[in-house]
Amino acid sequence: MAVLSKANGALLPVLLLLVEWIVLSRQPMPTAAAKRWHRRAVTVFLVIPSALVAVYLLYLLPGAIHDAPVTRGWTVGERLLTEARVLTDYLRLLVIPHANSSGLFNDAFPLSTGWLQPASTLPCVVLILALIGAGFALRKRHPAIALALLFYFTAQLMESGWIPLELYYEHRNYLPAMLLFWPIGLGLARPGKLRWAGVAAAGCILLVLGVLTWQRAGLWGDGTRQAQLWAAINPDSARAQANAALYDLAHDQPRLAIARLERSLPRHPDDIQAPINLIGAECRLGAVRRQTLEAAEYALARTRLGGQTAFNWFNDALEIAGKHSCEGLDFAALQAILDSVRRNPHWRDIPGRQQDLHHLQGQLDLAEGKPDAALGSFNRALAASPAPGPALEQAAYLGSHGYPSLGLAHLDYFATLPPGPKPGFGMPRIHAWVLRKQGWWPKETAYLRHTLETDAAERTAQTVK
Template sequence: MQASLSASWIWPALALLAILTLTWWVYHPGLSGGFLFDDFANLPAIGASGPVTHWATFWRYITSGMADPTGRPLTLLTFLIDARNWPASPYPFKLTNVILHLCNGLLLYALLVRLGMLLDVDARRARIAAWFGCGAWLLHPLLLSTTLYIVQREAMLPATCVLAGLLLWLHGRACLRDGHLKSGPAWMIAGLGGFTLLGTLAKANGALLPMYALLIELLVLMPRHVMQSLASQRTNRVIVALFCAVPAFAILGYLAWKGVLGSIHGGHAGARPWSIGQRLLTEPRVLVDYLKLLWIPRPFTSGLFNDQFAVSTSWLHPASTLPCLLAVLALIGGAWWQRRRHPALALALLFYFAGQSLESSSIPLELYFEHRNYIPALLMFWPLGLWLADLRTLRLAKIMLLAVIPLLLAGMTHARAQVWGNVRTQALIWAHINPDSPRAQANAAEVEMGHGHPQAAAARLQKLLATEPSQTQLTFNLIGARCMAGEGLRPGDMEIALTSMRSTADVGALIAHWYERMLPVASEGRCPGLTPETLLTLIDAGLQNPNLKSAGMQQDLIYLKGLTALTMHQPDLALSDFMRALDQHVRPGMALEAAATLGSYGHPSLGLRMLDHYEQVQGNAMPPSFGMAMVHEWVLSRQRYWPHELAHLKQELTEATMSNHANATPRTSTPSPCASHCTN
């Protein structure tokens, strides 16, 4: 009996160890890859106010997040495992992500075993099905773009919290069912309440944990596992109502309200080129495409570039809009209709659509990202595992499929990981797969320039510019490629760039980073046809663009005018532009950046005047937005961070002025124009 009991646990443990080892081997080639896109927007916060080596810098860093009202501090906290300052190596970050992916696989296995037992499946079949469901999820190629994209730890940590929270809740519910009226509710509340809070502090979609629990309660537990006593029944109802139903319906209500409001008012959603109504029409097509990639996987997909995904402008344009909407409704309705006959399949489908509800509905996020499948797909392959684990029929065929499917997924994911481990190959493959994506082509062009092939980069950019003339990322990189090739600007290049600046919907941080590279080139005459005066015409075109009228964007552009004036030896004009930029959106970070820049160019007395102007207008500063921004502002105030920085810079500029440094030769390199992207 004891030997039989040991064997029943040893073989599943070995099988699970094998799938985890295979996953590690599959992902290992991707660990040599680099940082990507949003990594550069988020990770430099680690060293923005100094190395995170003591409590003061720790609190400044942990409260610096700008995504979601919460700022995602739990995710920021885990980045400190990998680095305490910036710049840093990408390898430790990617390694931690892969380890977290493996831990999520372990938690998923435990949850699937538990769910299988709750469906009254025998223990052997439940473990085989859990092994398959967990293995297919761990090895699926679609999820690699979450795991190896460092910043998407934001999507992985909520999965950890969801899995741990559901396990604790199910444990507590079992205790309550057995009559433990104190420990049972404590475990349930810790699972649902505690891990919903933790998940939300990692990313907003962690708030969907109550919705997942409610689905499990309705589809699996209520029909089969009724509480044995009246007190247990009442306690369970109260906990489910307060910690499952109320949060779940509050989120659904909020999403519905946003959708109705957006559809009524119409218009574009902020800087997006589509309206909320168009987004709601488009997302069913996105969800169908996700499901195709999950069930008909392939090693190479569009990856991080989906800006070419066509927006649905009506029920029939594109033609797939209405069929996809009907398909999504049919899957949801069919799952609910078949919930008693096929509870595992119903739960997997409804779990998937619940997981997509926040990011694929009425909130104006970008239309398509592969990482949005990481949590929703947790249960996706488990129903197939339950069918394959039932070896009473088609025994040989099912055993073969249990082995072959994970190996096929592993092969595809390994091939994809090899691409993710090579920045140049990755960029070129993405550009080939996404020929109509401006982001993909601009990224490939930057990589080609980085490898000494500016002519190839220019040809790539010019080809897409014929159909995407408003894309500044194409026009700016084309100018950079021309300059790098040594041939200078061609007739029409600047006119194309001006056209894009006049019509672009948003330039984000692109213009600042591009200026950082190109202003020294223009001021030193290293690129025929590119001068500080021509760069100023680009800035002026942006200032007249009706899409770039936000205070932050206007501040960025005016700041760059001041920076250009400095390179043209017009310090008084630069000071005027810096002051005008500060008046757009009063922030201490911008004021200190401008003052320091004036000092670094040999004009410390003007830097002092810039600080004097800030002290005059600092009362016009906008209060921080609700959420973590308010906490961050409180931390900075408590530490007297800005007064200290202001006093320190004033002292340096005063000493420089007294030492007659104002007549020193201006520096030739350009400081980073942070403008509205500075730490506040």
């Protein structure tokens, strides 16, 4: 269940093995038979699953080395160097708690491109290695300290290792930090003449942490103030500035949002967050400037990230263009934006991105009254990455816009395509297996086909009349 909920749940047997090796193995077994059964249980339920996790992580390494420069813009080596500084910063936040932190927007965290670039990289690497070494060295004399250290760094393997995830997220510490302060708790609870001092210290710690939690909860309960604070703490984060601008727009302050995004745009010309949100802010005033559209085209032609963000934004922009409610944002402007996406070298070889691009082109074609061109674009979207979900969605889209016969033609085209690639290991593959066992897609396809055929027949009858 842990693995199905979150990928790092796969580390559970590794973490339990650490607990067994450092702490629980010290407890003697009552009989020799019990000891043998215990060893077998540890081997079957902890050692073998842990070995499988290690093999799986190693299996992911070649793909990570290949994909990271394309999808993230940094290498696995640069990521590992950077994560030493990230982990050090995590520890700083844990050891010295603050009411406020950088929050969810850490896209501007500096990348380590060498051992001394920035200069803090090497000291942080040495610190992390020293703490891990201390964990092994203290295993027999101070098992609580050893377990706290090794548990923390082991629990970071998935999200702070070589898998090319985002570099920094503070919430990744929830599980790793679970035992980090256990040794302090044991020390404060130690019996003796000075136990009262330990109790007093524990009370003070709880009081301070309670006040900090109250302050942080108050901030999280006020989205506007939180967005403004995070934008101030992270001036170089395009996401933080875009998030604050969205709150400005929600409070009917488009000029403030425009000013914020205009300051952010020169700092991140390749990031799509500022220009696409700037288009939305200017449209709130009735017109978008040509230079803003050009900034969006420039970013979309160069960005590595944000494909889903761009996809969702284009749907909203298409609706605005269809209503003619924003001067300058018309179908021609959206076509120029799609053309700029086609020039993006980072998305050119990603089937999912190409499918999105053709799908958006089909929507634009249909909005411009070119249904046959829309069918061609939707067919190219399926050819880029054949899958029943997009096929049904696009066929239904054609039918809902008055072209059920084209929707049927789209389904017929999908039937001629070879099966698409299987989903990757994990929940997507399990979900696909469940749908296949239920016969979900054949049933949905038959239902949609019947609906389109009925609609097409009605339209033909009306034409004859």
